[in-house]
Amino acid sequence: MQNKTHPLLIAFAVLVFFFLLGPLVIIIGSALSETSYLTFPPQGLTLHWFENIFEISAFRRTMATSFMLAVGGTALSMLIGIPAAYALARYRVEIPRFLGNVYVLPILIPEIVLGFSLMKSLATGLGLPITLSLLVGHALLVLPYCVRVVGASLNNFDFSIEEAAVSLGCTRAKAFFTVVLPNIQAGIIAGFILAFITSLNDVSVSIFLTGPGVSTLPIQLLAHMEQFFDPTIASVSVLLMLVTVAVMAIVERTLGLTFLTK
Amino acid sequence: MTVSLTLDNVSAHYGSTQVLEDLSLHVAEGELISLLGSSGCGKTTTLRLVAGFLQPTAGTIRLGDRDLTRLPAHARNIGLVFQTYALFPHLTVRDNVAFGLKQRGMGRKERDRRADEMIARVGLDALADRHPANLSGGQRQRVALARALVIEPPLLMFDEPLSNLDAKLRVDMRVEIRRLQQANGTTAVYVTHDQEEAFSISDRVAIMNAGRIMQLDTPEVLYSKPANAFVADFVGFENMIPMRVVAEAGDAVRAEMEGGATMDLPRGTFDVPGRDFILAARPEGLLVAPEGSAPGIPAKLGLRTYLGRAYQYQCDTPAGSVMANGPLSAPFDAGAAVTLVPQPDQCCLLPVEA
Ligand SMILES: Nc1ncnc2c1ncn2[C@@H]1O[C@H](COP(=O)(O)OP(=O)(O)OP(=O)(O)O)[C@@H](O)[C@H]1O
Ligand SMILES: [Mg+2]
Numbered sequence: 248m249q250n251k252t253h254p255l256l257i258a259f260a261v262l263v264f265f266f267l268l269g270p271l272v273i274i275i276g277s278a279l280s281e282t283s284y285l286t287f288p289p290q291g292l293t294l295h296w297f298e299n300i301f302e303i304s305a306f307r308r309t310m311a312t313s314f315m316l317a318v319g320g321t322a323l324s325m326l327i328g329i330p331a332a333y334a335l336a337r338y339r340v341e342i343p344r345f346l347g348n349v350y351v352l353p354i355l356i357p358e359i360v361l362g363f364s365l366m367k368s369l370a371t372g373l374g375l376p377i378t379l380s381l382l383v384g385h386a387l388l389v390l391p392y393c394v395r396v397v398g399a400s401l402n403n404f405d406f407s408i409e410e411a412a413v414s415l416g417c418t419r420a421k422a423f424f425t426v427v428l429p430n431i432q433a434g435i436i437a438g439f440i441l442a443f444i445t446s447l448n449d450v451s452v453s454i455f456l457t458g459p460g461v462s463t464l465p466i467q468l469l470a471h472m473e474q475f476f477d478p479t480i481a482s483v484s485v486l487l488m489l490v491t492v493a494v495m496a497i498v499e500r501t502l503g504l505t506f507l508t509k
Numbered sequence: 510m511t512v513s514l515t516l517d518n519v520s521a522h523y524g525s526t527q528v529l530e531d532l533s534l535h536v537a538e539g540e541l542i543s544l545l546g547s548s549g550c551g552k553t554t555t556l557r558l559v560a561g562f563l564q565p566t567a568g569t570i571r572l573g574d575r576d577l578t579r580l581p582a583h584a585r586n587i588g589l590v591f592q593t594y595a596l597f598p599h600l601t602v603r604d605n606v607a608f609g610l611k612q613r614g615m616g617r618k619e620r621d622r623r624a625d626e627m628i629a630r631v632g633l634d635a636l637a638d639r640h641p642a643n644l645s646g647g648q649r650q651r652v653a654l655a656r657a658l659v660i661e662p663p664l665l666m667f668d669e670p671l672s673n674l675d676a677k678l679r680v681d682m683r684v685e686i687r688r689l690q691q692a693n694g695t696t697a698v699y700v701t702h703d704q705e706e707a708f709s710i711s712d713r714v715a716i717m718n719a720g721r722i723m724q725l726d727t728p729e730v731l732y733s734k735p736a737n738a739f740v741a742d743f744v745g746f747e748n749m750i751p752m753r754v755v756a757e758a759g760d761a762v763r764a765e766m767e768g769g770a771t772m773d774l775p776r777g778t779f780d781v782p783g784r785d786f787i788l789a790a791r792p793e794g795l796l797v798a799p800e801g802s803a804p805g806i807p808a809k810l811g812l813r814t815y816l817g818r819a820y821q822y823q824c825d826t827p828a829g830s831v832m833a834n835g836p837l838s839a840p841f842d843a844g845a846a847v848t849l850v851p852q853p854d855q856c857c858l859l860p861v862e863a
Contacts, residue, residue: 410562411595413582415660416612422583429599 271488278481285478296482306483309467312378316453316463317446320385321393321439327386328393329435333427335394336401350394353387358451361388366455377461384456388449389442396441400434440498444491511538511694512573512663514559519568521554521720528554529720531568541690541697542725543707545743546717552700554720556666559698561585572664583612588657588695592669594649596641602628602652603637609660627659628652630689647678651685658689665690665697671706679703683710704744708732716740738787738859746789746857748831750806754784764788766806768827773804778853782860790831792821794855797835798848805850808833810841824849 273287281291300306328350335347353361365387369380404427412422428435453463462470468483514536521529529551536542544552557563559570561582570577577585597605603624610620628637631651641649650670657665667686671679687710690697701707707714708728715725716739724731724740735741738749752772756763761773762781766788774781797820798805808831811823819834822841826849833849835841 405593405595407591407593407595408597410560410582411589411591411656412597412608413562414560414585414587414589415609415656416583416586418581418583426597426599430597 274481274484274488278478278485280478283477285476285481296478297486299477299479300483300486303471303479305462305467305471306464306479309462309464312381312461313447313464316381316385317443319382320446321389321442323382323386324390324393324442325397325435325439328390328438329397332394332398332401333423336398336404337406347398351391353389354391358388358449362452362455365452370456370458377456377458381453381456381461381463384452385446385449388452389445392442392445393438396438397431397434400431400437404430436501437498440494444494447490448487511696512575513538513540514664514696514698515569515571516555516559517569517571519555519558519565519570521551521558521563522566527720529558529565532720532722533568534715534722534725536696536698537712539691539694539696540712541687541699541710543699543701543711543714544717545701545704545707545714547702550717551720552702552717553668555717556589556668556698556700559664559666560587560589586660586662588660588662588665590650590653590657590665590667590670592672594641594653594673596649596652596656598641601638601640602633602644605641605652606655606659608656613660623659624655627655630658631655631685646674647682650674650682654686654689658693658695661693663696665695667697667699667701669701670699672701672703679706686710716743733855733857735789735857735859738789738862741787741789741857741859746791746794748788748790748792748795748833750788750790750826750828750831751861752786752788754781754786761804766826766828770807770827772806772851774851774858779851779856779858781858785861787859787861788851788856789859790851790856792832793819793834794852795831795833795849796852797822797824797833797841798850800846800848802848803850805848806831808847808849810843810845810847813840813843 276287276289277285278296279292279294280286280289281293281295300310331350335342362384365380365384369375369383370377373380375383408426408430409422412426413419417425448465449463450465450469453466454469457463457466464483464487468480472480514534516532516534519529519532520527532555534542534555544555546552554563558565559577561577561580565578572585572587597608600608603621606627607620607624610623615623625634625637628634631654633648633651633655636644636648641652644652653670670686671682674682683706686699699707699711708731711728713725713727714731715722716731717723718739724736726736731740732744735744735746742749750766752764752766754762755765755771758773760777761775762779763771763773764781764786765771795806797810800807806826806828808824808826811825811830814821816834819837820840821832821834824831824833824847831849841847
């Protein structure tokens with residue numbers, strides 16, 4: 248075996264990085280340009296377009312909505328996802344396999360189909376208010392992440408630990424909270440973060456469910472783009488990116504990123 | 510507080526497959542009984558029934574005069590030691606041990622005091638503030654033991670508690686388990702598939718097969734007087750020679766083996782269980798002797814191996830190949846025609862099972 252890396256491999260790696268990071272650099276550059284249109288490389292440097300996000304009330308409002316949906320939808324999804332993941336792991340033998348796959352359907356169905364069917368069922372069918380159907384829609388959208396990531400840490404969980412707690416006098420319910428939850432905490436946090444980011448950046452589902460007066464940040468971004476082609480779009484994108492990076496940094500600091508890929 | 514454990518005609522199923530069949534077992538106060546058997550014979554299932562993690566489909570389970578059968582698992586007050594230790598990873602050694610006391614509503618001070626006392630008894634004083642991940646296998650095992658003992662349960666149950674430890678530690682730990690169990694006078698059920706382990710520390714051993722107890726007896730009786738072919742095979746009776754009574758010859762019974770050879774078994778020394786029976790013997794139970802020197806099985810010697818205390822011969826008999834031992838003082842050569850003389854105190858005559 249030779250230890251030297253093949254030059255072609257290095258070239259390939261550089262290319263991958265270029266294509267992954269290149270567009271991001273362009274967006275960051277454009278967001279800082281003094282021109283009133285998108286351009287790269289930036290001409291002059293200003294933070295004006297970032298201030299602009301907060302000056303436009305539609306952006307402020309939708310930003311709040313997006314955060315509320317990401318937090319609320321994920322929380323709602325966890326409320327269903329944790330018990331589901333628990334049951335699937337605990338009763339692996341007894342539960343038919345296809346039931347486990349039902350929970351990942353929202354990932355498998357094309358998002359646009361999911362969005363359309365949610366509009367048909369929640370908004371049109373049930374006549375739910377816009378905010379509520381958005382909340383339910385986002386909860387469904389992120390459910391696979393909750394079930395899968397929490398499930399992954401439950402699959403590594405030795406259920407005899409739970410039985411040990413019961414044998415020491417805990418009821419089943421109490422054992423769940425005192426010994427199961429603390430030991431899958433990392434999985435819950437990781438699932439929460441993945442779900443949060445997915446919800447925050449979602450377009451396909453939200454676009455069908457938003458309506459008069461209620462919108463999310465990415466949808467507002469699209470609407471803005473149709474009228475103005477100024478660097479505000481880039482700065483909103485940068486902002487969304489920063490939130491994602493910040494969340495990832497927190498994960499990296501507290502749990503380690505390898506955790507998410509486990 | 511010592512109590513007895515009684516299982517009466519207990520059956521258990523997983524789905525539609527029956528795992529335990531009409532199992533009855535009585536563990537006396539302060540007694541340690543081992544369940545011994547090969548993988549899948551239902552040892553863990555028996556423990557899970559008693560612990561309350563599984564409901565029997567028939568029969569009753571009693572602890573002392575308390576009927577456990579319908580009692581939820583958390584109310585049974587039974588100390589359990591798991592094969593995987595099942596320590597709480599997020600708690601320190603002290604909090605692991607104190608867990609059961611906390612469930613009983615004991616204040617922090619008192620439970621920490623008792624936990625520390627028990628941790629000292631299993632020799633882990635220095636490690637009370639560590640988490641399980643930072644302990645060796647043997648240390649984890651001790652924590653698991655301390656955690657089960659500290660609640661002073663009337664019944665302790667162990668599920669292959671030593672199978673993840675190395676050989677030397679296994680011997681030390683089993684002695685320790687026995688010592689603590691006897692010191693507290695706790696009734697105990699111990700599951701293992703290691704015969705030496707079961708025999709060395711148990712008052713009695715139940716040998717299990719396919720969801721049934723084949724024999725429940727002291728290690729001494731099991732070792733020398735197995736009650737059936739299964740147990741005999743399990744405890745190392747390598748030679749099983751089917752025989753049939755053909756005549757009563759005064760104070761002896763004449764038995765014929767496959768191939769037509771006959772042998773006289775004196776009454777009183779051998780207790781023939783029926784017309785058809787099996788002569789079961791370890792190699793040392795069949796003495797290689799010069800041809801015709803005593804009643805026995807005619808054989809032709811094959812390969813000879815040296816065991817230190819004896820020679821062992823592979824022998825061809827009319828009933829097939831058997832292993833027999835011969836004295837060091839008089840070695841035989843391969844090919845010699847000899848008689849294999851059953852030694853009454855080291856052979857058993859077993860009934861043929863239907
Ligand atoms: N959850 C389950 N579902 C279905 N069958 C099971 C289940 N658990 C155990 N069994 C079956 O029940 C039988 C007895 O299992 P048990 O765990 O009691 O065996 P064991 O004697 O403890 O074996 P081992 O020495 O391997 O631990 C086995 O045939 C096993 O396949
Ligand atoms: Mg087992």
